[in-house]
Each structure stands twice: as C-alpha cells, then as structure tokens.
Amino acid sequence: MQKITYLEKPIYFEAFSAVGGYEEGRGPLGESFDFIDEKDLFGMKTWEKAEGEMSRIALNLALKKKGLSPSELNVLVAGDLQNQCVASSGGLFSFGVPFLGLYGACSTCTEGLLVLSSMLTTSKTYTRGASVTSSHNCAAERQFRTPIEYGGQRSPTAQWTATASGAFILSKERSHAKITAFMPGKIVDGYTKDQSNMGAAMALAAFDSIARFFEENNPDDFDLIMTGDLGAVGSSILEDLLSEKLTRYGTKLASLHKDAGLLLYDLNGRDVHSGASGCGCSASVLASHVLPKVVSGELSRILFLSTGALMSTSSVSQGDNILGVAPLLRIEHEDF
Amino acid sequence: MQKITYLEKPIYFEAFSAVGGYEEGRGPLGESFDFIDEKDLFGMKTWEKAEGEMSRIALNLALKKKGLSPSELNVLVAGDLQNQCVASSGGLFSFGVPFLGLYGACSTCTEGLLVLSSMLTTSKTYTRGASVTSSHNCAAERQFRTPIEYGGQRSPTAQWTATASGAFILSKERSHAKITAFMPGKIVDGYTKDQSNMGAAMALAAFDSIARFFEENNPDDFDLIMTGDLGAVGSSILEDLLSEKLTRYGTKLASLHKDAGLLLYDLNGRDVHSGASGCGCSASVLASHVLPKVVSGELSRILFLSTGALMSTSSVSQGDNILGVAPLLRIEHEDF
Numbered sequence: 001m002q003k004i005t006y007l008e009k010p011i012y013f014e015a016f017s018a019v020g021g022y023e024e025g026r027g028p029l030g031e032s033f034d035f036i037d038e039k040d041l042f043g044m045k046t047w048e049k050a051e052g053e054m055s056r057i058a059l060n061l062a063l064k065k066k067g068l069s070p071s072e073l074n075v076l077v078a079g080d081l082q083n084q085c086v087a088s089s090g091g092l093f094s095f096g097v098p099f100l101g102l103y104g105a106c107s108t109c110t111e112g113l114l115v116l117s118s119m120l121t122t123s124k125t126y127t128r129g130a131s132v133t134s135s136h137n138c139a140a141e142r143q144f145r146t147p148i149e150y151g152g153q154r155s156p157t158a159q160w161t162a163t164a165s166g167a168f169i170l171s172k173e174r175s176h177a178k179i180t181a182f183m184p185g186k187i188v189d190g191y192t193k194d195q196s197n198m199g200a201a202m203a204l205a206a207f208d209s210i211a212r213f214f215e216e217n218n219p220d221d222f223d224l225i226m227t228g229d230l231g232a233v234g235s236s237i238l239e240d241l242l243s244e245k246l247t248r249y250g251t252k253l254a255s256l257h258k259d260a261g262l263l264l265y266d267l268n269g270r271d272v273h274s275g276a277s278g279c280g281c282s283a284s285v286l287a288s289h290v291l292p293k294v295v296s297g298e299l300s301r302i303l304f305l306s307t308g309a310l311m312s313t314s315s316v317s318q319g320d321n322i323l324g325v326a327p328l329l330r331i332e333h334e335d336f
Numbered sequence: 337m338q339k340i341t342y343l344e345k346p347i348y349f350e351a352f353s354a355v356g357g358y359e360e361g362r363g364p365l366g367e368s369f370d371f372i373d374e375k376d377l378f379g380m381k382t383w384e385k386a387e388g389e390m391s392r393i394a395l396n397l398a399l400k401k402k403g404l405s406p407s408e409l410n411v412l413v414a415g416d417l418q419n420q421c422v423a424s425s426g427g428l429f430s431f432g433v434p435f436l437g438l439y440g441a442c443s444t445c446t447e448g449l450l451v452l453s454s455m456l457t458t459s460k461t462y463t464r465g466a467s468v469t470s471s472h473n474c475a476a477e478r479q480f481r482t483p484i485e486y487g488g489q490r491s492p493t494a495q496w497t498a499t500a501s502g503a504f505i506l507s508k509e510r511s512h513a514k515i516t517a518f519m520p521g522k523i524v525d526g527y528t529k530d531q532s533n534m535g536a537a538m539a540l541a542a543f544d545s546i547a548r549f550f551e552e553n554n555p556d557d558f559d560l561i562m563t564g565d566l567g568a569v570g571s572s573i574l575e576d577l578l579s580e581k582l583t584r585y586g587t588k589l590a591s592l593h594k595d596a597g598l599l600l601y602d603l604n605g606r607d608v609h610s611g612a613s614g615c616g617c618s619a620s621v622l623a624s625h626v627l628p629k630v631v632s633g634e635l636s637r638i639l640f641l642s643t644g645a646l647m648s649t650s651s652v653s654q655g656d657n658i659l660g661v662a663p664l665l666r667i668e669h670e671d672f
Contacts (some may be wrong), residue, residue, distance in 0.1 A: 001407050002434045005459040071337050075520055082649035083419040085439045089523055089659055098338045098520035099661055100447060101646070103421045103439040111436060115451055120456040123341040143650075184434035187425055215621055295387050310425035310437070312418065314384050314479075323425055325435055 002186060002212055010178035011117040012331070013295075014128060014171040015068070017061040018288035019054050020280070021137070021163030023272070030098040032288040034061045040138065040163050044212035044297045048082060051136035051165075052091025052116040054280075055080070059132050060094060068128075068169065070095040075129040077101075077116050079108035081140050081161070085294035092132060104318050105308030106202075106229050107185070109133040109166060109283035110327045114182040116170050117329075119245060127172060134165035135278030144195070144313060155196035159277035162264060166283025174336065177294040181330035185209040187310065195311065198322065199234025199261070199274055202307035206230060207241045207323030209305055213328060219252045223299045226290060227326075228282030228306030229261035260285035260306075282306035291331075300333045338548055343561035346514035346668070347453040349631075350464060350507040351404070353397040354624035355390050356616070357473070357499030359608065361666060363601040368624040370397045376474065376499050384418060388427025390616075391416070394503035395428065395468050404505065406431040406465075411465040413437075413452050415444035416615050417476050417497070428468060441644030442538075442565050443521070445469040445502060445619035446663045447646070450518040452506050453665075463508060470501035471614030480531070480649060491532035494535045495567045495613035498600055502619025510672065515628040517666035521545040521645065526658040531647065534658065535570025535610055538643035541660030542566060543577045545641055546589060549664060559635045562626060563662075564618030564642025565597035567611035590630075596621035596642075618642040627667075636669045 017034040025036035035057055041075075042053040055078065063070065076095065078088035081100035088101060100119075104111035112131035120126050138148050140161040146152045170179070189210045190201025206227050219225075230238055239254040246253065259276035260282045286304065293299040305328035313322065353370040361372035371393055373379075391414065402522045407576065412431065414424035415438035424437060430580065436455075442449035448467035455463050473528040476497040482488045506515070524544050526537025542563050555561075566574055569599050575590040582589060597611035629635040641664035646654065 001410060003410050003459065003461040005461065007458070046654055048654060067619075074337060079439065081420075082648065083650065084417075084441065084646070086646065086648045086651040086656075089646035089661075090651060090656060091523070093523040094657055096522055099523045099659075100451065100520050100663070101439040101441075103415065103437040105437075115436065115454075118451075118454045118458040119341075122343070122457040123339070124344070125339040149371050162351065172560075184436050184652075186432055187429040187435050189429070256570070284436065299349065310420070312420035312422045314419065315422040315426060318382055318384060320422075320426060323429055325425070325437075327436070 004181055004183045007121060010180045011120050011170050012173060012175040013177040013291060014169045014173060014175055015062045016168045016287040016291055017058050018284035019058040019165045022164055024162060024164050024264060028266060029288050031047035047136050047138035051080060051134050051139050054165040055088060055091040055132050055134040059130055062167040062169050066296040069098055069118050073097045073128060073130050074126040075119050077112045078132040079103050079154040080134045083105060087134055089227040103326050104325060105310055106277055106279055107306040107308030107325055107327055108279045110306040110329055113168060113329055114327050117179050117182060120170060120172060128169060130167060130169050132167045133283040135161050135280040137161045137163045140278060152271060157197040159199060159261060159274045160272035161278035162276045162281040164280030164284035166287040176334055177291055178334050179329050180332050183213060183328050185326040188324050190324045192322055195316050197233060198277060198309040199231035200237055201309050201322035202324040203230055203234040203237035205326040206238050206305060206307050209315055209326040209328050211246055214249055217255060219249050222301050222303055224258060224302040225256045225301060226304050227259045229277040230259045230307060231261040233274050235259040235262060244286055265291060294331055294333050297333050299308045302331050303330050304329045340517055340519045340549060342517045343457060345351045346516045347449040347456050347506050348509060348511040349513040349627060350505045350509060350511055351398045351401040352623040352627055353394050354620035355394040356620055360498060360500050360600060367658050383472050383474035385473050387416060387423035387470050390501040391424060391427040391468050391470040394501040395466055398503040400503050406433055409433045409464060409466050410462040412456050413469040414447045415439050415448060416470045423470055438468045440661060441646055442613055442615055443644030443661055443663055444615045446642040446665055449504060449665055453515050453518060456506060456508060464505060466503060466505050468503045469615040469619040471497050471616040471639060472499045473499045476614060482647050489611060493533040493569050493610050495535060495597060495610045496608035497614040498612045498617040500616030500620035502623040510514050512670055513627055514668055514670050515665050516668050519549060521662040524660050526660045528658055531652050533569060534645040535567035536573055537645050537658035538660040539566055539573035541662040542574050542641060542643050545662040545664050547582055550585055555585050555592060558592055558637050558639055560594060560638040561589060561592045561628040562638060562640050564597045565613040566595045566643060567597040569610050571595040571598060599625060630667055630669050633669050638667050640665045640667050
C-alpha cells in the first residue's frame with residue numbers, strides 16, 4: 001500500500017547548483033545557472049564523458065558554495081540516462097564518496113533526494129550527503145534514437161533532452177529549505193508505445209502520485225506543484241485529468257501546476273518542440289529556479305515530483321508500452 | 337567520509353526466494369532454488385522479457401511463503417543489468433507497489449537491501465517492503481558482448497552471467513534473520529579495461545569495503561564473509577590482498593571469505609569459466625543457500641557484500657577503466 005512518509009525531523013538543503021549547455025544557457029533560466037558551457041562538451045572528447053564531467057562540475061560548485069570538501073559527504077546518490085548510468089559513476093568517481101546508483105529515468109532527481117533523505121534519517125552517524133543527476137542531449141539522442149549528426153526529423157510531440165546537471169547537498173543542519181515528506185510512485189502504464197511522446201506516457205504516473213498525495217494533504221497549503229518534464233503535451237493531459245477526475249480539489253491542483261520542462265527553454269521558434277526532458281531537466285530547474293524561491297520565502301510549501309519513462313530501445317522494439325513513475329517530495333521554507 | 341550505519345532497530349527478513357534457469361538448476365545449489373525453468377524463457381518470447389518474468393515469479397513465490405498480497409508491501413526496490421533496468425520495471429509493474437529503481441551493476445542485491453532497510457527505518461508508517469534483483473545470461477550476452485547464437489569464444493577469466501533472480505521481503509516483524517548494519521561502498525578504480533575479467537576489476541572494491549568495515553568490527557564475531565561474484569580470479573586477488581595488506585586481521589578475513597560466484601555452478605567441465613556473475617548471482621545464492629543457514633542458526637553473524645562493475649559498452653569502447661563498488665550488509669541470526 002502506498003503511504004506518504006512524513007519526516008519527524010526534516011532534512012535540509014545545504015547547497016545546490018545547476019550546470020547546463022548551450023540551449024539551457026540561452027533559455028529563460030540561463031542567467032540563474034551556476035555554469036554554462038556553450039560547446040556542450042565541458043572539455044571532454046565525447047558527449048558521454050561530457051555528461052559525467054558536467055555532474056562533476058555541478059557537485060564541485062555546490063560543495064564550494066559552503067566551503068565543503070568531498071570528505072565531508074557521507075554518501076552520494078546519483079543517476080542518469082546513459083546505459084548502466086556510467087555518466088554518474090565515471091563522472092563522480094573522483095570524489096571518493098560512498099556511492100549509491102539509482103535509475104528512475106527522468107524521475108531520478110526526485111528519487112535521489114528521497115533516498116538520500118531516508119539515508120540521512122536512518123543513520124545517526126551521517127551528517128550530510130549529496131544527490132546528483134544529469135542528462136546530455138547528444139548522448140541521449142545517439143543512444144535512444146539517432147546521432148544528432150544524422151539530422152533526423154523530430155515529431156512535434158517530442159521533447160528535447162536537457163544538457164544539464166543538478167547537484168544537491170542535504171544535511172541535518174538547519175537551512176531555509178527543507179524536505180518534510182516524500183512518497184515513491186507506483187509504476188503506471190502510459191498506454192502508449194510512442195517514444196516521441198513521453199510526456200503523454202508519464203502524465204498518468206504524475207496524476208496517480210498527485211491524487212494519492214492530496215488524499216491526505218490540502219492543496220490550499222501549497223504554492224506550487226512542480227512536475228519534472230511532462231512538456232506541453234503531458235502537462236495539458238495532467239491538468240485535464242486533475243480537473244476532470246478529482247472533483248474535490250482538481251481545479252485547484254491544476255491551477256497550482258507548473259512543469260520544469262516548460263520553464264527551461266523558450267518554446268517559440270526553437271527546435272525543442274514539446275519542451276525539455278531528461279534527468280537534468282527537473283534537477284537543474286529545481287536548483288536554479290525553484291529552490292532559490294523556497295529559500296527566500298517566496299514559495300512557502302511546494303510539491304515537487306519528477307516523472308520517469310521506464311523504457312529502453314529494446315523494450316520499445318519488443319513492443320512494450322512505455323511505463324511511467326513519479327516519486328514526490330514535499331519541500332518547505334523554514335523561517336529563522 | 338565513509339561511515340557504517342548501525343541500525344538501532346534491526347530490519348528482518350520475512351521471506352525470500354530464488355529462481356533460476358538451466359545452468360543454475362544443474363548446479364550445486366539447484367535443489368535449493370524455489371523454481372527452475374530449464375528452457376530459460378519462463379514462458380516468454382524474448383530473453384529480455386524472460387528476465388522480467390523471472391523477477392515476477394521470484395517475488396510472487398516470496399509473497400506466497402507468508403501468504404502476503406502485493407498490497408501489503410509499502411515499497412519495492414529493484415534493479416538489473418539491462419539498459420535502463422527494464423527487466424525490473426516491466427517485470428514487476430503488475431504488482432502495483434511503489435517503486436524505486438536502482439543501478440549498482442552486480443552489487444544491486446546488496447544495494448537494494450540497504451536502501452530498503454533505510455526506507456523501513458525512516459518511515460513510521462511502512463511495515464514491509466521487497467527488494468528484487470535479476471540477471472539473464474542470454475540478455476546480458478547480447479547486450480554487452482555478442483548474442484549467444486554467435487557462439488563466440490570466451491576468455492578463461494570471463495564469468496557466466498547467472499540466469500537468476502532473488503526476491504526478499506523485509507519487515508519490522510521479528511524473524512530469525514536480520515540486517516543490523518550496512519555501509520555503501522566507494523567507487524574504486526579496478527585498474528583494468530578488460531571486460532572479460534570483471535572479477536579482477538571488482539576485487540579492489542571488495543577489499544576497500546571489507547577493510548573499512550573491519551576497522552570497527554571484529555572478524556572473530558563473524559562466521560562468513562560472502563562476496564557476490566568475484567569468481568575464481570577475483571576471489572584469489574581479494575584473499576591475497578586481505579592476507580598481505582591487513583596485518584592485523586587479514587589472514588582471518590581471507591579464511592572467512594567465500595564467493596557466491598564460486599558456489600552457484602560446478603566449475604569443472606562446464607563452460608562457466610571463472611564462475612557466476614550478474615545481479616541474480618548474489619541474490620539467488622543469498623536466498624537459496626546463505627539465509628536458510630542464518631535462519632537455522634548454523635551461521636550466527638555474516639558480512640554480505642555484492643560487487644558491481646560500473647561500466648557499459650560505450651565506456652569500454654571509449655577506453656575507460658572498469659570501476660567497482662561494493663556495498664555491504666551485516667546479517668545476523670536472532671534466537672527466540
């Protein structure tokens with residue numbers, strides 16, 4: 001049975017950072033990123049290595065903000081979209097921090113913060129840990145579809161995998177932004193096989209988690225419901241579902257909804273079609289745009305959920321439906 | 337800094353099961369498996385789907401042992417070796433249990449039990465959850481190397497990816513086997529690029545975790561140190577390292593060591609070369625062979641660690657070293 005975990009003692013955001021590439025840099029949130037490499041290569045020779053290096057830079061920048069050294073981290077959780085998550089392991093290896101690898105597709109940012117909150121709560125001896133997620137457009141395109149050099153035509157419902165990484169340092173020390181509750185999501189059938197329309201596939205998972213969460217939370221207490229990367233198509237499906245299926249709160253919930261995939265890029269006249277996606281999308285939007293507002297108190301309580309499309313090239317070629325999952329976090333401002 | 341987490345309240349094994357294929361069935365532990373399909377297909381049409389179905393069967397069998405329904409599970413953690421871990425998500429989707437996907441390569445069994453123990457400890461409302469891991473020889477061969485139909489010659493140092501799954505139900509209710517401590521492992525450079533010798537690549541990670549753990553535990557209190565799938569080559573490297581590098585305890589630690597990859601198959605005259613590997617290896621050996629001895633009291637306290645080789649076909653082709661990781665669990669008998 002799906003239960004919400006309310007943390008007796010909250011877990012705090014101590015520092016966070018967002019790193020991105022060219023498309024992210026010229027987007028509406030570009031100015032808020034901590035580091036942009038317009039060449040998307042981050043000094044590396046391959047897109048795959050560039051993704052790992054981006055994660056390394058993101059974690060370094062987050063550590064630097066508080067003058068922390070890697071040895072002050074007790075645990076590191078990380079994940080990405082590359083086969084066998086090698087961007088995370090290869091990119092973050094040099095920190096020498098005990099490592100837990102995750103795979104939740106584009107939901108990995110939320111899953112990572114959830115697992116890390118749990119680890120910090122469980123362990124009396126842990127004081128802080130980090131969660132890092134990343135995606136790289138060019139690595140993802142050639143792994144899942146075709147190399148970008150091929151210049152394949154993309155469907156209007158397709159999303160643009162973000163070249164971005166977000167790093168978060170969580171701690172038991174008080175700060176102005178905290179995680180107070182979390183809930184893993186059920187795997188939900190997206191009822192589609194179209195890998196160029198993942199927003200639609202994931203919208204049902206987001207709906208399932210949000211509906212469950214607000215069985216015992218009141219939307220009037222929330223300023224924002226932020227999904228990870230539903231994009232234009234998935235967001236419209238989610239808002240329709242909320243309004244039509246949840247008679248008690250649905251309209252309110254739909255009005256609170258924003259999607260990170262619609263915030264990262266200017267959708268007009270760019271080739272990003274239905275918006276951003278990828279593990280780096282929700283992570284970088286959370287770090288660059290959402291958490292600063294929670295810290296300042298502009299947002300006092302939010303629901304944050306990334307959505308993941310659980311599929312691979314082999315599951316698609318073998319005719320499987322795309323499955324979705326949407327773990328969630330309740331994040332709050334703390335005043336002091 | 338790498339710290340061991342000692343659980344104030346232990347987390348108990350409520351039920352567990354092991355499922356395997358032809359090679360596992362005719363191995364020394366075959367009789368102890370809960371289910372064997374000699375065709376390796378488990379009624380499915382592809383090797384990839386067979387792996388998911390194997391996990392589904394394993395979890396069903398574990399639930400059945402205690403007469404539990406899936407709705408009595410609060411959380412499910414799972415992982416495998418397939419790209420994007422689709423065996424776990426696709427195979428376990430139908431249970432409808434909140435899901436956290438993991439990727440720790442062949443260390444995923446230990447990582448899953450570690451994360452699940454943490455989730456159960458953190459959440460006051462959770463009563464039980466499940467951890468499931470799997471690997472399939474034919475799915476792994478065609479994904480990482482060549483399809484088995486190709487009949488490629490394998491190196492003598494190569495291991496045989498187990499066609500196996502292990503499912504574990506953990507709970508706060510008292511039983512005769514419990515997890516009392518855990519520690520995630522650091523990512524350790526295996527100093528090799530040879531993907532036909534993963535045991536060697538992972539031995540250094542196992543050594544690192546064991547050495548750290550016994551800085552504050554006494555080997556005299558332990559009956560067994562079980563690694564996941566170092567095989568013949570990796571086991572001999574680990575035992576040499578323990579004996580030579582740890583002057584205080586090394587010989588004792590080496591004498592306590594056994595490897596799941598050397599127990600699953602009869603190595604004489606079979607094509608398994610250096611022994612078993614894969615996410616399903618340590619999971620099925622733990623469920624079929626080790627935990628029954630902990631439950632009976634034949635083993636009173638053990639250290640269990642699976643080892644994972646963090647690499648992909650692209651990291652290998654781009655010339656990266658193979659990295660290893662070895663999370664660990666302290667598992668104890670409880671008498672009552």
